[in-house]
Amino acid sequence: MTARESARCLGISLEELEDWQCCGAVFPLATDAIINLASPFRTLASAHQAGADLVTLCSGCLNVLRRTNKLVAADAEIRKKLEDFVEMKYAGERKVFHLLEVLRDETGFDQLQKKVVHPLDDVTVAPYYGCLLLRPAEDMAFDHPDKPVIMGEFLRALGAKPVSYPFQTECCGSYLSVSSVDSTRQAASAVLKSAQAAGAQWLVTSCPTCLYNLELAAESLDEPPRLVYFTQLLAHALGVDAYLEENGALAKNVMPEVN
């Protein structure tokens, strides 16, 4: 909701894919686990049928879809199997973007800056990339795998002050929060502490699982940074959240107050 309205505000037209389904959440790493590719394949093929590229708001979806897309384009054997199974034709013709990439490459961060009505006046925000946006670097080709800059630039465009901290690309523990809560808490705490030490007031992420894990870890910290989804920041800065409120959008979408 925040993203759609923000995009509208920026003149990007986002269409929700009809009859969408989950991308499968994780990219299968075993060479013979082709069946797990069926679901992202179907999503990609549907987008192709609709004649559009795909935009995701989630690092996880981006990771799965982009890697599947690359694999399908490169491996004719796997493509054939998937086409037969899903009964749709698709050979990697479409592109998969993260909304951040669209903002950077289509809108341009300088243009975005001009549209900001509520600049996040000098709040220090820690960009948190985690794993899925950046790795494997060869497949994702998203940003520098160890020294990424895109979120920092995004934050700067919104008027915030991005802080640099060493753990911005560390893993938060991912899905282990379901099976092994403690290990996740440990990993996510390390991230939060690192951001905290760098003086971050807020921490921004683009993955729901990261957000959840960080929230869990934050519970046991003193004055942890506030955790926000990047689209929330975007909507707030563009002044879209007021509109959302009027239309009875979820309270969760609304920005927390600056301390």
Added chain:
Amino acid sequence: MRRIGVFVCSCGLNIAGRVDVQKVTDAAAGIPGVVHSENYKYMCSEPGQNLIADAIRQKRLDGLVVAACSPAMHELTFRSAAKLAGLNPYMVQMANIREHCSWVHRDEEQATAKATDIVRAAVEKVRRDQPLEPTRIPLTKKALVIGGGIAGMQSALDIADAGYDVVLVEKDATIGGRMAQLSETFPTLDCASCILTPKMAEVARHPRIQLAMCSRVTQVAGYVGNFTVQITQAPTYVDWEKCIGCMDCQERCPSRLPSEFDRGLGKRKAIGVDFPQAVPNRPVIKADHCLYLQKGRCGICEKICPVEAVDFQQQEKVWEEEVGAIIVATGFDVLGAEAFAEYGYGQYPDVIDSLAYERLNSSSGPTEGVIRRPSDGEIPKEVVFIQCAGSRDPDKGKAYCSKICCMYTAKHATLYRHKVPDGQAYIFYMDIRAGGKGYEEFVQRAVEQDGALYLRGRVSRVYEEDGKIVVKGVDTLAGENIEIAADLVVLASAVTPRTGARELAQVLKVPADQDGFYNEAHPKLRPVETVTAGVYLAGAVAGPRDIPEAVANASGAAAKVAVLFSNDELENEPLIAAVDESKCSGCLWCVPVCPFDAIEEKELIERVGSKEVTRPVATVNAGLCQGCGACSVACRDGAMNLKGFTNEQILAEVEALCLMTGSPE
């Protein structure tokens, strides 16, 4: 009719283990024209060579086939033997029944059949061989040495001491190279300057060595014994003839810039020398930072120079030298560790590379030899050394081992303990490679006496936290991850060829490997030669080398040059390309395919009817041609032939093989 002798070698069991040598010998005896055929256990041995000589004399042989190993191995041996017995050496043909046959086959019967076929083909070739005589060309007894580091200096001194003139081209304003940047040297810990600077002085005052400073080799034409080399000298803006080296200019210059020589840890002036012991002790102006050259202001140096040596109008100078041999000693660079973001190089000032650490250690360095960390000048108490930073890393860095890092890191840790007795050095390593004389002992001393803690594993993350550099690595021996809050991190960055080495390789027509290191003519038997005759290698240009190796190399290359110069004329290998002008259509497609630029166009005057007409044909420069045969392949009309490997000979060989008479049914 040729009288051909066939000599089959058993090569111990190398050949005889798979090939029935007697059968091959018998079969050879049946080939028309073969008047003698025998085998022996080691044909290359003295008794073996005597067999050949005796047979040449007794049976009046005028063509030989030696069925043995690869010509690269022993062709020269048997040619010499034939020559001693009075036969033209080019009437000898090797039939390679070892590498091409016995070593690669399992079935004895088939291997024997194949060996027989190979011999048959060789006989057909020898039948068409012509005696060849080498041509003679004069040579210039003057050498060019490219690079004024320890290797280049050693080569220059050795050649000059042998009585020949040397031009030493150095791109910087001082000789000394990398070694001048070092503090102490392993495994003896003697100070680099103490052993280097006297040599630098010796080079500078040697009457037979001419220095070309701030210069590069920009073009090379000609061939062994007769190279014409173009040298381009960058302007120094100081007339070194007039300059007396008082360095008042350096003293008074207001413009400072980070010193490249000190790896950016210290500053230098826009006019001056890299270090006080520079040779020649003459200043240069760094144009990019000179206020006068950039903005037209200042000019203090010009005003105060007592001998009016400063010359802002100085231009680039280009000249040519005639030399007979070239030694390349361009040395090494280190990999820009920026590629490894996880090590924080370039991000944190206290993560430095090993050359910078050498400068910290050096008494003439930015800290006068006191180990201080760059960020705040504090003396670091916990120092982490990371070996293989880019080496042995085919994924992001270099696949090869840089060879010198194990040793200099041990040295660094030792020196550190000597200077900071209460400090601790940690070394992340993969394998310790300490194969030189006294090397292993040196490493053990670092461990036992100087308390260096070796951790077997790599580092995955380096980041700053609370003013410390946190190093996260692993000790695979303990099976534990290691975290060290360090004050200073030193990366043993991979050794790479000098920037520009590839371009120079093209100028010299010397092949380089995928990493840019120059290829030796033979990695074992001709380690200081290249495939381009007259061009030799010294030091790290051919791969990572330590000082003793580089010096040994340099003397080896110098010896090769001295041997070359001991001749008054050069004998030219006669196995070169030749043009049949009557067939040549003059298309000159051979010209661009020649890797040695050995083919030129010439105007042929011919009579057509009653008139004289001219037409273009190709002609081969015997000095440049290396006999690779590329031209004869490109030549459609068959006008280009490689002597000793003519089209006719090769076709005869193919035809002999097609008969396959030796093959079992």
Added chain:
Amino acid sequence: MSLKNMENQLIAEVKELLESGKVRGFVGFGRGYGMAESVPVFITDALDAEKLVLDPFCGMTIAKYVLERTPQAVGQTRRPLGILAKGCDGLALARLMRDRRLQPDDVYVVGFNCRGMVDAKKVRARLGLKVSGARLEGDQVHFETAEGPVTLSKDECLLDKCLACENPLPEDCQVLLGDDQDTGPVGHRDYAGVANLEALSPDERYRFWTRQFERCLRCFACRNVCSACNCITCSLEDREVEWLGKDTQLSEQFMFHFTRAYHVAGRCVGCGECERVCPVEIPLMLLNEKLMRDIRDLFGVCDPHVPRETEPLGEFNPEDPEGWREEDERA
């Protein structure tokens, strides 16, 4: 401008050239034996200029005729020879110059923008009629026949080489007839034949070429007519080195045709003369095109038939990797 108008311009031009002595002679086309056939003529007298024709039957590539009459060849002073050139003649002349068998001032090129030439064989097969004339118009060709006018589309009756022609206008002409409007390609080389050939299994391909080469009479017409086959002494007729046996075994036939194809590989200008002159109709252009397409794909040369200063098969590059790279193997 119509061919007829260009013909008039040509005659006037050649008359002037010969009268003024600017050229030693002129190679063009004259009336053939049948009506629908134009054959090469060589004229030296200005009065003969009237005999020149320029009609849709001038399909032969005649550039190689110049070769036997170069100053070098005839021992004469350097005065150029005039020649009428279509696009394919232009490429052929460039080939001869690149191979240094011809100097630029050996020839005086009278060029024209060729919109394709009629294949007499195709017309005969299609119409079965005596054709007395033809006129090109757009995508069509109008024929005059004994039984009245007939119109065919260009696709049906042009020479194969014209249907693949992307260079209809010769470069470097001294004179250009007509106006050079509509200089776009006449056709497009799609290598369809090569694709069909490659679809066959190796055995099928072997059988295919065996059927073709068996017929070869070793008449050498393909070689003689080819502008890329321009050596003074052909290696296949070398008396010292017997590259090619004299007998007509199949292996020798293969040897001959492979050698020919490889000797023109990277140098064939695609004029199709070899195939046209073959008395037993061996599809030689198929072989040439296969090599052309491979050179295009392997070396990234988009127009492998156009002579250029550095050719992919004629260059030593120190940057060339030693041995095969992994990528190459995969590709």
Added chain:
Amino acid sequence: MKLSRDKLKSSFLQKVAEMSGEDIASCYQCGKCSAGCPLEAAMGILPHRALRLLQLGCEEEALNFDAVWLCASCHTCESRCPRGCDLSRVMEALRMIRLRGGQSPVHPQEVDEEILQRAPQQAIVSCYRKNIS
């Protein structure tokens, strides 16, 4: 530990190599993967050991290497590896072999209700995909 040719050429090793698509022999045990692993503390045994066990042909030990359940497929190891070997794929192969053999460390009915309520779908789906056959 006893080593033998049979052990070093077992079909199990072949299977792991095929499923992971990685060259087990390329690993020279530098441990950079372990040094950077964010979950190494929870694993107890350093993850590079998995590759070593495979190099030694230790099928049983490799299949008892429980750290595989704690690999989050974050690819930090892959991004650091100097040999271009993707340890997370090897972990996945070992995991898949065990899952297909009927082992599962996670049982949906035992997952804490509160987690199921709070955690995003993505986390739950991922976890089930990685841990339930």
